[in-house]
Amino acid sequence: MPGLEDLYREIILDHYRTPRNRGELETPPAVRSDGHNPLCGDEITVYLLTEGEGDAAIVDDIKIAGQGCSISQSSASMMSQAVIGKSVGEAKALIRRFKTLMSIEGVEERPGDADVVLGDLEALQGVVKFPVRIKCAVLGWNTLAQALEQTAH
Amino acid sequence: MTLDVESVRKEFPILSRVIDAMVEFTEHSYAPINRSSYRIAGEATDAYEGARRAIARFVNAPSPDEVIFTKNATESLNLVARSWGATNLGPGDPVVLTAMEHHANIVPWHMLAAERGIELRWIPLTPDGQLDLTDLDRLLDGAKVLSFTAMSNVLGTLPPVAELCAAAHDAGALAVVDACQFVPHNETDVQAWGADLVAFSSHKMCGPSGIGMLWGRMELLDAMPPFLGGGNMIDTVTFDGFTTAPVPAKYEAGTPPIVEAVGLHAAVDFLDDLGMDAVRQHEKQLTRYALDTLNERFGDQITIYGPDDVDVRGGVISFSFRDLHPHDVSQVLDQHNVCVRAGHHCAKPLMSVLGVHATTRASLYLYNDTDDVDSLADALEGATDIFGV
Numbered sequence: 001m002p003g004l005e006d007l008y009r010e011i012i013l014d015h016y017r018t019p020r021n022r023g024e025l026e027t028p029p030a031v032r033s034d035g036h037n038p039l040c041g042d043e044i045t046v047y048l049l050t051e052g053e054g055d056a057a058i059v060d061d062i063k064i065a066g067q068g069c070s071i072s073q074s075s076a077s078m079m080s081q082a083v084i085g086k087s088v089g090e091a092k093a094l095i096r097r098f099k100t101l102m103s104i105e106g107v108e109e110r111p112g113d114a115d116v117v118l119g120d121l122e123a124l125q126g127v128v129k130f131p132v133r134i135k136c137a138v139l140g141w142n143t144l145a146q147a148l149e150q151t152a153h
Numbered sequence: 154m155t156l157d158v159e160s161v162r163k164e165f166p167i168l169s170r171v172i173d174a175m176v177e178f179t180e181h182s183y184a185p186i187n188r189s190s191y192r193i194a195g196e197a198t199d200a201y202e203g204a205r206r207a208i209a210r211f212v213n214a215p216s217p218d219e220v221i222f223t224k225n226a227t228e229s230l231n232l233v234a235r236s237w238g239a240t241n242l243g244p245g246d247p248v249v250l251t252a253m254e255h256h257a258n259i260v261p262w263h264m265l266a267a268e269r270g271i272e273l274r275w276i277p278l279t280p281d282g283q284l285d286l287t288d289l290d291r292l293l294d295g296a297k298v299l300s301f302t303a304m305s306n307v308l309g310t311l312p313p314v315a316e317l318c319a320a321a322h323d324a325g326a327l328a329v330v331d332a333c334q335f336v337p338h339n340e341t342d343v344q345a346w347g348a349d350l351v352a353f354s355s356h357k358m359c360g361p362s363g364i365g366m367l368w369g370r371m372e373l374l375d376a377m378p379p380f381l382g383g384g385n386m387i388d389t390v391t392f393d394g395f396t397t398a399p400v401p402a403k404y405e406a407g408t409p410p411i412v413e414a415v416g417l418h419a420a421v422d423f424l425d426d427l428g429m430d431a432v433r434q435h436e437k438q439l440t441r442y443a444l445d446t447l448n449e450r451f452g453d454q455i456t457i458y459g460p461d462d463v464d465v466r467g468g469v470i471s472f473s474f475r476d477l478h479p480h481d482v483s484q485v486l487d488q489h490n491v492c493v494r495a496g497h498h499c500a501k502p503l504m505s506v507l508g509v510h511a512t513t514r515a516s517l518y519l520y521n522d523t524d525d526v527d528s529l530a531d532a533l534e535g536a537t538d539i540f541g542v
Contacts (some may be wrong), residue, residue, distance in 0.1 A: 004488050008481075008539055026307045040480060041497045067510055069480035070540075136480065 006126035007133065008070070015074035019080050023063040025049055030061070031150040035143030037135055042068030044076050044140045048147040055089030057151065064140065071124075071133050076140030078121055088148055090116075095141050095148075101125060102134050154428045156435040158522050163425070165520045168359045174419035175361065175412050186411055187385060187402070201411050204418035205401070211341040211421050212332075212351070214368050221374070221404040222368045222414060226333040226344070227257040229262075229352035229367035232260035232380040232404065233300075233329055240378055241327075244270035247296040249326070251276040251284055252506050253305040256499040258331045262300070276301070278506055282308040282459040284317075293324035303335035303346075307498045307514065308459030309440070309466040311335070318347040327373075331359060333365075337518070338436055338467050340429040343368050358424060360417035364410040365410070373399040381406040432519045436468040439517050443470055443526045450530050458507055468517030473500070474533060475540075479513040482536055489532035491515075491525075 025047035036043045044066040050057040062080045083091040097116040099107045127137045156438035158490050182196040209217040209320050224231045248262050265271050277285045301412045303314050303487040318328035338359035343351050354365040383406035397403045439465045456473040460466045474482050479495035494514045497504045
């Protein structure tokens with residue numbers, strides 16, 4: 001059995017205890033997307049404010065709300081730090097890269113995805129050893145993907 | 154009679170005699186039931202009907218013919234809502250449920266509310282997680298159905314089933330009991346309850362998954378329309394229509410879970426031999442020990458939901474531990490080989506009453522002892538080390 005230290009890395013616990021970019025944004029101009037895992041009850045809401053058009057638009061601000069386990073909440077917190085200031089295209093690439101890290105099947109990787117730097121997010125790699133927790137780690141990212149879709153419309 | 158837990162434990166983690174019975178049957182008597190005339194087809198039919206008789210005895214049903222095999226307790230409750238509800242409920246008809254129901258006893262009624270406009274009423278809870286029956290008369294006024302759990306799968310609460318069935322009947326309502334959690338842990342007597350329809354499930358009583366039961370009074374089952382249509386449930390079929398087989402075949406369309414019925418029969422014999430009174434007494438003592446141990450060791454760091462009085466509760470113990478999320482608690486416990494359920498327990502309305510999104514639930518049964526409870530408490534200490542709270 002893999003050890004809990006693989007799952008609960010110090011940086012993850014830090015984001016759990018002190019979540020970054022916690023809160024709400026006014027909609028509009030921001031968009032709001034709600035995600036939840038019906039089987040376990042975890043909830044994440046992503047507020048996303050972008051400036052510009054299409055994939056070149058820039059993520060000006062992001063806020064995270066919701067409740068859930070340490071993995072879902074810390075993953076969303078780390079995600080918020082990783083995408084702020086990035087372009088929408090870069091955020092989408094990061095989502096694909098992260099889902100690949102989580103062994104999610106069916107991710108359509110694009111040229112350049114392998115060069116995307118995960119940084120602190122690498123700490124979540126240990127989640128893969130606990131397959132039932134993968135859905136916790138990915139919840140925020142799926143919710144962000146929905147929010148990015150909304151900004152495109 | 155007292156329970157010999159030491160010898161019980163030797164038969165688990167999965168009751169080996171259930172597996173043996175299913176293997177034996179599958180190897181030697183595996184055939185469809187109620188149709189063919191060759192020898193093993195007859196053996197299969199006998200085995201399947203033998204399971205029905207064992208279940209009837211186990212819950213003190215007046216006749217085995219009143220026991221219907223379904224896929225699970227959820228299907229049993231859907232059968233009631235669809236079959237009885239479709240012929241007896243219309244717009245504005247009140248159906249009374251309680252605030253501690255499993256989704257299986259909520260969603261089928263919500264579906265009828267959406268389709269036919271029935272009105273749902275809810276019996277509230279007291280602060281310690283028992284049914285608050287103060288307004289029962291008003292809630293039952295004009296009601297067509299009272300459908301309630303005999304034991305909460307979250308709180309362990311044991312409501313006064315016979316009293317509630319009598320109250321339902323006084324109000325002219327049907328008394329439906331979700332006994333899924335109750336039957337494995339208590340002596341069950343559907344006649345003493347005075348219930349009309351009772352749903353329960355194999356997988357909670359040491360039997361295999363894939364088979365559940367509905368017991369009902371014969372006059373009701375005779376009058377209700379069939380639930381699913383197909384083979385086995387007909388008397389005759391023509392180009393113009395069909396007539397139904399007698400109960401219970403009327404409600405058992407298609408090939409039923411035959412091997413599972415055989416396994417369930419072995420589980421029921423096992424429980425019968427132990428004596429359900431002995432099982433209940435064992436669980437009462439163990440639940441008392443668990444409540445005291447957890448409260449003494451963790452004080453205000455743990456919140457245990459449901460009544461403290463073991464006369465009115467069973468051995469499912471839901472709790473919040475410090476401010477840790479139940480998934481994280483269960484992950485730590487798993488590391489210590491303690492398996493608990495973490496989540497909403499298919500009782501989201503109850504979670505909202507408790508003011509939480511999820512709880513951790515330890516479930517005690519006939520194979521657990523005080524060492525297991527101590528292991529649970531020791532493992533909880535481990536959560537502190539990791540999360541530093």
